[in-house]
Amino acid sequence: MPKKNQGGIEITEAGVRKILSKIKHPEITKHDVVTLGMIPEIQVEADRIGVKLAFPFPEVPIAEQLRAQVRNALQGALKGVRIDVETTQMAPRQRASFTAMARGERPSSASRENVAQVLAVMSGKGGVGKSSIAGLLASSLRRRGLRIGILDADITGPSIPKIFGIHQAPIAGPQGIKPVPSSTGIEVMSINLLLPDEDQPVVWRGPLIAKAIEQFWKDIAWSQLDFLIIDLPPGTSDAALTVMQSLPLDGIVLVTSPQDLAGMVVRKAANMAKRLGIKLLGVVENMSHVVCPECETKIEIFGSSQAEATAERIGTRLLGRMPLALNLSTLCDRGEIEQFHSEVLDSLTDEVLAGVDSNEEPSA
Numbered sequence: 001m002p003k004k005n006q007g008g009i010e011i012t013e014a015g016v017r018k019i020l021s022k023i024k025h026p027e028i029t030k031h032d033v034v035t036l037g038m039i040p041e042i043q044v045e046a047d048r049i050g051v052k053l054a055f056p057f058p059e060v061p062i063a064e065q066l067r068a069q070v071r072n073a074l075q076g077a078l079k080g081v082r083i084d085v086e087t088t089q090m091a092p093r094q095r096a097s098f099t100a101m102a103r104g105e106r107p108s109s110a111s112r113e114n115v116a117q118v119l120a121v122m123s124g125k126g127g128v129g130k131s132s133i134a135g136l137l138a139s140s141l142r143r144r145g146l147r148i149g150i151l152d153a154d155i156t157g158p159s160i161p162k163i164f165g166i167h168q169a170p171i172a173g174p175q176g177i178k179p180v181p182s183s184t185g186i187e188v189m190s191i192n193l194l195l196p197d198e199d200q201p202v203v204w205r206g207p208l209i210a211k212a213i214e215q216f217w218k219d220i221a222w223s224q225l226d227f228l229i230i231d232l233p234p235g236t237s238d239a240a241l242t243v244m245q246s247l248p249l250d251g252i253v254l255v256t257s258p259q260d261l262a263g264m265v266v267r268k269a270a271n272m273a274k275r276l277g278i279k280l281l282g283v284v285e286n287m288s289h290v291v292c293p294e295c296e297t298k299i300e301i302f303g304s305s306q307a308e309a310t311a312e313r314i315g316t317r318l319l320g321r322m323p324l325a326l327n328l329s330t331l332c333d334r335g336e337i338e339q340f341h342s343e344v345l346d347s348l349t350d351e352v353l354a355g356v357d358s359n360e361e362p363s364a
Contacts (some may be wrong), residue, residue, distance in 0.1 A: 004244060005252060007176075011044055011078060011081065011104070012044065012257050013042045013044055013168045014201065016042050016044065016049060016051070017034050017039065017072065018279070019073055019074060019077050019078075019205055020032070020033055020039055020051070020070060020073060020074070021033075021034040021035070022073065023066070023069050023070065023073055025038075025066075026063065026065065026066070028063050028101070028102045029239065031101060031102075031109070032071070033053070033066065034134070035101070036067075036098055036101055036102075037054070037090070037094050037097055037098055037101075038053060038054050038055070038090075038098070039052065039053065040052050040054050040088070040090075040091075040094065040214035041049060044145050047080075047081060047082060048081065048082040048083075049074060049078065049081055049082070049083050049084070049086065050084045050086065051070060051074070051083070051084070051085050051086070052086050052087075052088050053066060053085055053087050053088070054087075054089065054090045054094065054096040055069055055087065055088075055089060055090065056089075056090050056094075056098045056245075056277070057089070057095075057275070057276050057277050058089060058101065058247070058274070058275070058277045061278050061332050062089055064213040067085050067087055068152070070085050071085050072082050073324075091248075091252050091279050092118065092247075092249050093246035093248040094275065095245075095248065095277075096246055096247055097193050098200070098246040099246050099264070100246065102251040106267075112303050113184065114222060114223065114224045114225060114230045115149070115222055115225045116225065116227070117225075117226065117228070117250045117251075117356060118228045118247055118248055118250050118254070119137075119226045119227060119228070119229055119230065119231060119248050119249070119250060119251050119281070119352070119356070120153075120229075120243055120244075120247075120249055120251075120252045120278075121133055121136070121137065121231055121232060121252075121253045121255060122232045122240065122252050122253070122254055122255070122269050122273070123232075123256065123265075123266060124155075124234060124235065124253070124254070124257040124265035124266040124267075124269035124270075125234055125235075125256070125257075125261070125266065126234035126235075126254075126266035127234075127255040127257075128230065128234075128255050128256055128266075128286055128287070129255065129257070129286040129307055129322075129363065130132050130232070130234065130285060130286075131152075131154065131159045131160060131231050132163065132254045132277070132286070132328065132332060132337070133253070133255045133284055133286055133322065134150065134160070134229055134231040135150070135160060135164065135231075135332075135337045136164050136322075136340060136345055137229060137253070137349060137352065138150045138186055138227075138229045138339065139184070139186070139337060139338040139340070139341075140341070140345050140346065140348075140349040141226070141227055141229075141349060142184050142185065142186050142338070143184075143283045144233050145343065146226040146227060147185075147224060147225045147226045147227075148185075148223065148224065148225065148226065148227050148228075148229065148230070148243065149179060149185055149186065149188070149222050149225045149227070149228045149229070150187070150188050150189075150229045150230075150231065151189050151190075151216050151217070151220075151222070151228060151229070151230045151231070152189065152190035152191065152192070152217070152229050152231050152350060153213050153231055153232050153233065153239055153243055154231055154232065154233040154234075154239070155191050155202055155204065155209045155212055155233070155239060155357050156201070156202050156203075156204065156209070156212065156233065157233060158191050158192040158202075160188060160192075160199070160231055161180075161188065161190045161192045161193055162192075162198075162332070162335060163332040163335060163337040164182045164183075164186070164188055164335055164337060164338070165182070165183065165334065165335020165336060166180050166182060166188050166193065166335070167198070168193070169193055169194065170189065170193055170194070173221055174293060175218045175221040176220055176221035177189075177220050177221060178220075178221050179221075179222060179262050180193060181218055182338060184338045186338070187222060187223060187225070187315035188210055188335055189216055189220050191212060197286075206237065206238035206239075207238070208240050209238055209242075210239065210241075210242040211241050213239060213243060213246075213247075214246050216243060217246070217247050219240065230243055230247070230249075230318050235269075236268055236272045240269070240272065241272075241276075244273065244276045244278055245274070245276065249278050249279075250279065250356060251278070251279045251280070251281040251355060251356055252273050252278055252279065252280055252281060252285070253281050253282065253284060253319065254269060254270055254280065254282070254283045254344075255283075255284050255312070256283060256284070256285055256286070256306070256310055257264075257285065257286055257287070257302055258285060258286050258287070258288060258302040258303050258304065258305050258307070259302055259303060259305055260303075260306055263306045263309070265312040266283070267310065267314060268314065270314040270316070276354060279319075279355075280314065280315075280316040281316070281319065281352055281355035281356065282311065282316050282318060282319035282351060282355055283307060283310055283311040283314065283317070283318055283319060284319050284320055284321075284348060284350070285305060285306070285314060285318070285320070285321045285322065286322045287301075287302060287305035287312075287322070287323075288300070288305055288307065288321035288322060288323055288324075289301070289305075289321070289323050289324070290324040290326075291323055293326065298323075305321060307321055312314060317351065317355065319348050319351040319352060319355070320344055320347055320348035320351060321344070322344055322345070323350065324329070325340065325342065327340065327349060328340050331360065
């Protein structure tokens with residue numbers, strides 16, 4: 001039987017939501033906090049109501065203002081009941097839905113149940129082999145029998161189709177554009193697959209790039225996937241911001257190289273992810289060393305490893321050190337990256353999966 005407060009008003013979860021639905025978001029005035037998905041949980045007890053107020057990102061300036069509005073609205077309507085309002089952070093899919101609604105767009109991207117996990121591979125600095133790591137991770141996950149897709153979000157410098165040996169254009173179907181399958185069944189989508197000539201440059205400004213990335217998520221008919229890997233462009237520009245704000249990211253893999261300069265720039269990328277409340281899965285040091293084929297000596301051609309220090313400074317884990325493999329470049333040039341495998345790659349994949357399965361919250 002529904003509980004009643006001192007004024008005889010029935011207290012139910014639906015009743016609490018009805019009260020809170022009158023509170024408009026201060027900056028998104030056409031929507032209330034309930035419609036925006038900002039009230040994920042309500043607890044109704046005999047003399048207490050607990051409300052969770054969720055925000056898309058940490059350190060939101062209006063957090064205390066909205067928290068006070070929620071408390072005051074409930075205290076005004078429900079006399080004699082203790083009101084507890086706890087602020088929390090939205091889950092990835094709720095964050096993507098919130099962002100879409102804030103922009104006046106359909107929030108379909110956030111509710112895509114056919115994509116279980118969305119991971120981004122990010123470097124900060126170009127030239128560290130980020131796309132190679134994204135391709136290798138996708139291939140390694142696929143070898144484990146998982147259903148994998150890879151979205152090439154590097155709109156102005158796409159390389160995923162090349163290393164996977166894909167040249168045919170995607171086909172439009174009733175549910176949207178179908179991504180092109182690789183030789184092992186990895187679903188691939190890239191701007192290069194939509195161009196009449198793969199050498200044609202994409203000379204777009206930030207807003208167009210951001211829109212293309214959003215459409216790759218919303219309008220592509222991805223199959224049932226265990227993981228969608230997103231290959232981000234280097235840096236912390238519009239493209240990275242769009243992915244972090246608009247797509248339901250479950251984690252980010254950071255790629256760096258032994259040079260201190262690369263470590264400095266990847267720290268910028270890590271700090272960007274932290275500010276937006278995205279979980280860091282860890283750091284991969286690429287091109288860590290090369291093994292001499294004659295004597296098996298490890299040669300650190302780019303200097304001593306900075307990986308552990310970089311990961312520690314960022315506050316995340318070291319996922320692994322990928323050596324320069326003599327055959328990887330050849331396989332990528334041939335479009336046969338899926339044929340590469342190594343113990344180091346297997347270990348790196350184990351670490352990524354462990355990070356995805358952990359319940360660690362994004363570090364602040």
